[in-house]
Amino acid sequence: MVTINVKCRFCQQTSAVSKYGVGHGGHQRYRCKQCCRTFQLEYTYIACKPGIKEHIIELAMNNAGIRNSARMLHISVNAVVRTLKTYT
């Protein structure tokens, strides 16, 4: 197994991250041995990017409509609805 210098998105660990094949969009996928989660550095699908979920929630708190939020973040209405459902 090759270990590269990639920081884990979830536990901020650098030493435990190794390559884990390629994601659907053709980007390199990584797996953290520390927390056993997989992630990518680049995503084809914007709604999967780190920080987007927080953004959706923030917009919802500020009374931005679902359609508005989706348009502002360039993601689908379904992605917004799904995210809000898992957090409420």
Ligand SMILES: [Zn+2]
């Ligand atoms: Zn981790």
